Amino acid sequence: MSNDLVLENEILNLIKSAFNAEGNVIKSRRVEVFVKKDQVSSVLLFAKEQRGYIHLSHSTCIDWIEEGEFELIYSILSPKDKIMLYVKTRIDRDNPVMENLDGIWHQLNTYEREMREMYGIEFPGLIGDKEFCLEDWDEIPPMRRDFDTVEFARKTFYQRPGREDAKDVRKTLTEQSGEKIPDFATKYSRE
Amino acid sequence: MREKETTLYIGPQHPGITGNMMVKLKVTGDTIISSSTHVGYLHRAFEKLIEQRNWLQSFTILCRFCVPEPDPMELTYARAVEELEGREVPERAKYIRVMVMELARLQSFMLWYAGQSGSAGLYTLGQWSVGDRNYVLDLFEMLTGGRVYHMYIWPGGVRRDLPEGFKEKTLKTMDYLEKRLDQYNQMLFDNTIFQKRAQGVGVIPKDKAIEWGVVGAPLRGCGIKSDVRIDEPYEVYDKLDFIVPTAEGGDIWARALVRKEEIRQSISIIRQVLDKMPEGEYYNRVPNPMKWTIPAGQVYTRTESVRGEIGFYVASDGSDKPRRVHVKGAAYTHGVTVLDKVLKGQNIADVSFILNSLGVCPPEIER
Numbered sequence: 001m002s003n004d005l006v007l008e009n010e011i012l013n014l015i016k017s018a019f020n021a022e023g024n025v026i027k028s029r030r031v032e033v034f035v036k037k038d039q040v041s042s043v044l045l046f047a048k049e050q051r052g053y054i055h056l057s058h059s060t061c062i063d064w065i066e067e068g069e070f071e072l073i074y075s076i077l078s079p080k081d082k083i084m085l086y087v088k089t090r091i092d093r094d095n096p097v098m099e100n101l102d103g104i105w106h107q108l109n110t111y112e113r114e115m116r117e118m119y120g121i122e123f124p125g126l127i128g129d130k131e132f133c134l135e136d137w138d139e140i141p142p143m144r145r146d147f148d149t150v151e152f153a154r155k156t157f158y159q160r161p162g163r164e165d166a167k168d169v170r171k172t173l174t175e176q177s178g179e180k181i182p183d184f185a186t187k188y189s190r191e
Numbered sequence: 192m193r194e195k196e197t198t199l200y201i202g203p204q205h206p207g208i209t210g211n212m213m214v215k216l217k218v219t220g221d222t223i224i225s226s227s228t229h230v231g232y233l234h235r236a237f238e239k240l241i242e243q244r245n246w247l248q249s250f251t252i253l254c255r256f257c258v259p260e261p262d263p264m265e266l267t268y269a270r271a272v273e274e275l276e277g278r279e280v281p282e283r284a285k286y287i288r289v290m291v292m293e294l295a296r297l298q299s300f301m302l303w304y305a306g307q308s309g310s311a312g313l314y315t316l317g318q319w320s321v322g323d324r325n326y327v328l329d330l331f332e333m334l335t336g337g338r339v340y341h342m343y344i345w346p347g348g349v350r351r352d353l354p355e356g357f358k359e360k361t362l363k364t365m366d367y368l369e370k371r372l373d374q375y376n377q378m379l380f381d382n383t384i385f386q387k388r389a390q391g392v393g394v395i396p397k398d399k400a401i402e403w404g405v406v407g408a409p410l411r412g413c414g415i416k417s418d419v420r421i422d423e424p425y426e427v428y429d430k431l432d433f434i435v436p437t438a439e440g441g442d443i444w445a446r447a448l449v450r451k452e453e454i455r456q457s458i459s460i461i462r463q464v465l466d467k468m469p470e471g472e473y474y475n476r477v478p479n480p481m482k483w484t485i486p487a488g489q490v491y492t493r494t495e496s497v498r499g500e501i502g503f504y505v506a507s508d509g510s511d512k513p514r515r516v517h518v519k520g521a522a523y524t525h526g527v528t529v530l531d532k533v534l535k536g537q538n539i540a541d542v543s544f545i546l547n548s549l550g551v552c553p554p555e556i557e558r
Contacts, residue, residue, distance in 0.1 A: 029423060030491070054401055054402050055404065056404055057491075057493075057500075057502065057519065058502065058504065058517065058523070060504050060515070060517035062489075062506050062514065062515040073489075073504065075491060079415075079417065082422050082423065084491065086491075105402070105404070106403070106528050107403070107404045107523075107524045107527070107528040109528065110523065110527045110528060129227075129229075131231065132231070133234040133557050134234070135231060143238070143239055147239075149236070149239060149243065
């Protein structure tokens with residue numbers, strides 16, 4: 001492990017100078033660069049083809065609702081240098097469109113399909129079933145910060161009769177309907 | 192004569208599928224032309240739920256991402272929180288954590304023995320290994336109070352110290368399991384059926400493995416030495432003596448050979464940890480969890496599980512709840528894009544055999 005972060009600074013400076021990007025060495029083996037959304041494919045291809053960052057570790061999205069932006073993160077790894085490079089970009093939350101990059105790593109297809117479904121981000125040209133996890137979903141994309149899970153649960157699910165409180169269901173039903181509920185536990189007891 | 196192309200659906204309820212997911216196959220005769228993975232039967236919105244809980248409350252969710260491997264999830268998340276906050280972990284806690292991780296690997300290997308042999312039609316070994324797994328679960332029960340889900344590793348260390356008699360019981364269990372492994376391996380690796388079924392089946396090409404996103408034993412089964420415990424040592428792995436086994440071939444057989452040796456390494460690590468564990472504090476107590484805020488920032492921590500790398504990308508906005516927690520499990524690539532490529536040209540009967548060897552855990556895909 002390099003203590004002086006030579007390799008980390010080398011990849012950072014290369015990307016900074018080639019793409020006029022911002023970035024930091026976070027710590028040993030962790031480098032982040034911030035690029036414009038139309039530069040992401042160039043940076044990923046540069047890192048993959050020329051610097052040996054051939055492993056896509058993962059890709060994810062963070063909803064910065066207060067700033068009206070989604071942050072997309074592509075984490076790629078160089079197996080030789082053991083350095084993980086985060087390529088980060090921000091896109092408009094009201095018009096969330098991002099370039100489809102599954103031609104660079106096929107496994108990005110799954111991540112993009114998931115982001116399309118969970119955050120409502122469009123990736124023009126993305127091939128794959130529209131539904132990845134969710135079926136027949138007509139609410140706002142559920143991983144967005146403004147999706148209210150409690151409200152959704154209240155609207156979608158309902159209490160079965162007799163379960164409105166924490167009391168014994170048989171007792172509540174008896175009180176409500178006046179009908180005596182058989183005590184099956186006693187009736188079928190072996191004792 | 193051209194055979195008719197048929198579509199087959201395996202799962203979501205099928206004994207050969209390693210959880211609730213469906214593999215849609217296009218076949219001619221018994222040969223798979225193409226496949227695609229369909230998930231959505233198990234989505235519990237874990238990542239969303241974590242965003243709505245404080246930094247400690249998430250632990251009841253974390254361990255439930257993947258039933259066979261609850262502990263790597265706890266450790267990976269705890270390390271992410273510690274890194275964001277800059278919280279130190281006592282040395283003794285680091286040793287205990289490594290011991291828990293290796294015990295967790297051990298019990299997961301036992302399940303792998305059952306799944307891998309069972310999907311080849313060899314049921315006796317599965318009965319043995321799942322039975323013996325209970326001895327490891329006994330240790331977990333003694334240590335944490337829980338058999339499968341533990342919620343034992345927390346930010347700042349672990350929740351309890353080792354109970355009295357735990358070390359002796361663990362060493363005794365390791366001795367027993369080590370002897371049993373010889374019988375397991377004779378039963379599995381000397382079996383002609385297993386050899387014929389595993390060799391040359393489910394091949395991942397060595398030159399494509401890293402680019403495809405393959406991690407863990409499947410990558411080592413391609414002859415590539417890669418293990419987070421070595422590549423990016425965490426806790427006290429850099430103070431322990433163990434090897435990372437590899438095998439050539441990239442097929443099910445190679446992956447099985449890698450795991451066969453890894454189990455012995457886990458036992459060796461547990462013995463070393465118990466021998467070297469220092470006395471002292473085991474928990475750097477966190478403040479009142481209901482008022483505990485974590486400085487803004489983003490980190491990615493990763494841990495080696497039996498199925499490969501498990502990583503947590505955690506973002507904090509400085510509040511008492513995580514802003515975003517993204518869970519990256521090995522199955523996310525192994526169970527979807529890698530599986531699609533590997534299944535092409537294989538026999539229908541080998542689907543569950545291949546799924547088991549790739550360590551596909553569907554809840555990790557949906558989260």
